[in-house]
Amino acid sequence: MTQYTWIKNGLVIDPANDREAVGDIFIKEGLIVESLSDSEKAEATQFDAKGYVVAPGLVDIHVHFREPGQTYKEDIASGSRAAAAGGYTSVVCMPNTSPVCDNAGTLERINNSIEKEAVIHVYTTGCLTLGMKGEALAPTGQLKQAGIVAVTDDGLCIQNNEIMRRAVEYATLHKLPIMDHCQDGSLTENAVMHEGEVSLKLGLKGWPRAAEDIIVARNIILSELTGARIHMQHVSSYHSVELLRIAKAKGINVTGEASPHHIEFTDACIGDYNTLFKMNPPLRTEKDRLALIEGLKDGTLDCIATDHAPHSPTEKDCEFDKAPFGIIGLENALASTLETLYHSKELSLKEVVALMTHKGAEICDLPAGTLSVGASGDVCIFDPDQKWTVDAEAFKSKSRNCPWNGRTLRGQVKATFVGGKEVFRLR
Ligand SMILES: [Zn+2]
Numbered sequence: 001m002t003q004y005t006w007i008k009n010g011l012v013i014d015p016a017n018d019r020e021a022v023g024d025i026f027i028k029e030g031l032i033v034e035s036l037s038d039s040e041k042a043e044a045t046q047f048d049a050k051g052y053v054v055a056p057g058l059v060d061i062h063v064h065f066r067e068p069g070q071t072y073k074e075d076i077a078s079g080s081r082a083a084a085a086g087g088y089t090s091v092v093c094m095p096n097t098s099p100v101c102d103n104a105g106t107l108e109r110i111n112n113s114i115e116k117e118a119v120i121h122v123y124t125t126g127c128l129t130l131g132m133k134g135e136a137l138a139p140t141g142q143l144k145q146a147g148i149v150a151v152t153d154d155g156l157c158i159q160n161n162e163i164m165r166r167a168v169e170y171a172t173l174h175k176l177p178i179m180d181h182c183q184d185g186s187l188t189e190n191a192v193m194h195e196g197e198v199s200l201k202l203g204l205k206g207w208p209r210a211a212e213d214i215i216v217a218r219n220i221i222l223s224e225l226t227g228a229r230i231h232m233q234h235v236s237s238y239h240s241v242e243l244l245r246i247a248k249a250k251g252i253n254v255t256g257e258a259s260p261h262h263i264e265f266t267d268a269c270i271g272d273y274n275t276l277f278k279m280n281p282p283l284r285t286e287k288d289r290l291a292l293i294e295g296l297k298d299g300t301l302d303c304i305a306t307d308h309a310p311h312s313p314t315e316k317d318c319e320f321d322k323a324p325f326g327i328i329g330l331e332n333a334l335a336s337t338l339e340t341l342y343h344s345k346e347l348s349l350k351e352v353v354a355l356m357t358h359k360g361a362e363i364c365d366l367p368a369g370t371l372s373v374g375a376s377g378d379v380c381i382f383d384p385d386q387k388w389t390v391d392a393e394a395f396k397s398k399s400r401n402c403p404w405n406g407r408t409l410r411g412q413v414k415a416t417f418v419g420g421k422e423v424f425r426l427r
Contacts, residue, residue: 004028004040005420007379010049014056015354016370025054027377027420034373045422049381052414055353057089057120057378058334059369061360062154062179062233062257062305064326065091065122067113068106069098074310074398076110077117079330082308082397084424086330087380087413090121090361090368091308094154095132102127102138107146119423120416121378123149123366128167128178134158137170144174149364152179154233155280157215159185164218168228177229177363182215182240183207183281192321194267194282202273204320207282209237216240220247223254231363232256234307236281238291245300255363257305258292260329260336261403265289269403273320276403279307280325293346296355303360306333310399328397332390332404334382338411342384349384377420386412 005027012023026036026044036044065079074082083091093110095101101110107124114122126143130136132153140151151171157180158164171178188207193199195206212235219230220243235241235256244256261279266286269277277283295301309326316323329336337356341347347355358369368378392405416424 002029003420004036004044005377005417006036006041006044007047007049007054007381010052010054010381012054012371013350013353014371015350016358017372020350025371025379027417030377030419032371032373032375032377047381047415052381052383053349055380055382056357056369056371057380057416057418058087058356059090059360059366060088060306060308060330061092061303061364063091063093063308063330064096064310065093066310067097068109072398073312075117076113076122078396078398080118080120080122082330082395084119084416085396085413086332087334087382087416088120088330089378089380089416089418090123090366092123092125092149092364094152095125095127096155100127100132101125102130102132104139104142104146107143107148111147120418121368123364125150125152125179127151128153128158128171129163132156134160134163137167140170140174140176144176148176149366150177150179154179154181157181157183157185161218165222165226168222168230169226172226172228177231179231179233180215180219181233182212182219184211184214187211192278193270194284196267196285198267198270202270209239209284212237212281213239213243216243220252220254224252227253229253234259234262234281234305235292235301236262236284236288238288241291241295241300244295248300255302256295256300257303257360258296258301259305259307260333260340261327263289263292263296264336264340265403275316275318275320275323276327276401278320278323278325279327293341296341297347302363304333304337304355305360306330310397311401313400316401327401327403328399331395331397332402332409334413335388335409335411336404338384339409343410377417379417380413381415382411382413384411386410388412
């Protein structure tokens with residue numbers, strides 16, 4: 001039987017098509033169509049979106065679903081449900097699983113699990129180097145054939161510039177973007193937070209901006225040299241934003257993302273050694289935070305990505321020095337981003353939706369992020385003003401390491417559709 005979906009009366013915001021008007025969205029056999037006939041409408045699953053925004057399903061090009069190897073933290077089933085609850089319909093998983101995704105066999109195992117368990121579109125990436133050791137190159141061609149959308153050693157930045165040059169040339173040969181976690185290891189040994197006044201006061205080893213800036217500069221130079229598309233993950237330093245602005249003005253093929261936490265919090269949030277504010281790269285200062293927002297406003301930074309990084313409560317509940325880096329973000333990213341960018345009047349609703357949909361999709365060439373006729377019927381329905389209180393215990397994610405827990409935010413996801421099928425509805 002043909003499946004029809006009719007989402008009615010919502011404020012349709014589809015930035016890729018410059019659309020912002022009250023209207024209806026029709027989905028037939030999984031794809032967006034111009035309209036449905038009267039008889040198709042009579043058969044359709046209907047959703048009354050009056051008073052809500054109807055946007056393309058959100059896109060996150062930086063998540064960790066921990067499968068295989070650390071499924072006590074998250075797996076593809078729980079991660080994709082968490083994403084759906086957050087309004088996401090397409091995500092890109094990082095390859096630092098256990099084992100890491102540096103060969104077609106591991107990728108096939110992940111792909112099988114995605115096919116069986118995922119409720120949204122889950123895309124994969126492959127490692128740049130074998131074992132993410134920064135030495136020998138991974139078999140990018142085989143990984144590409146098996147379906148990856150980008151290559152990255154996220155979490156472990158390649159330190160040797162000659163190897164990085166060959167890695168980006170190899171990826172470019174296979175028409176894949178490179179995503180880099182920009183961190184010079186020689187400047188960040190044992191570092192656990194931003195190097196500055198707060199780290200001094202807390203007596204913790206600092207991670208200076210320079211460690212990020214040096215690698216961002218290196219990547220810009222290598223992109224210019226090789227023509228490679230290099231994407232800077234979770235940019236955190238004001239100086240890196242400046243470097244990217246100059247590079248883009250010169251037409252160099254680089255992009256950057258900002259995470260919801262780096263545009264909202266600073267190192268001062270760590271307060272009394274709260275490990276929920278320990279991430280890599282670290283939260284920095286107000287100057288950095290404002291520069292990231294400025295970068296999103298003028299297009300220097302291209303998209304919002306969560307770096308959803310689940311860890312179990314016992315792992316995070318320890319001394320600051322020993323706790324793992326990272327936080328989860330998928331289930332409150334829309335609300336926290338709306339608070340930081342929209343309710344604060346920095347950007348319009350349409351601009352925020354663009355940063356969370358087609359802008360990220362374009363970096364990884366994903367068929368996602370628009371409500372164009374013929375696109376997959378992936379839709380996020382939300383109320384931008386609805387207040388709700390974040391309760392990490394109620395999350396679909398297996399992990400609870402969420403610094404927003406207990407906060408009241410504006411912006412609530414009401415329902416999420418993938419290929420016209422409802423995959424989340426707020427009850
Ligand atoms: Zn990273």
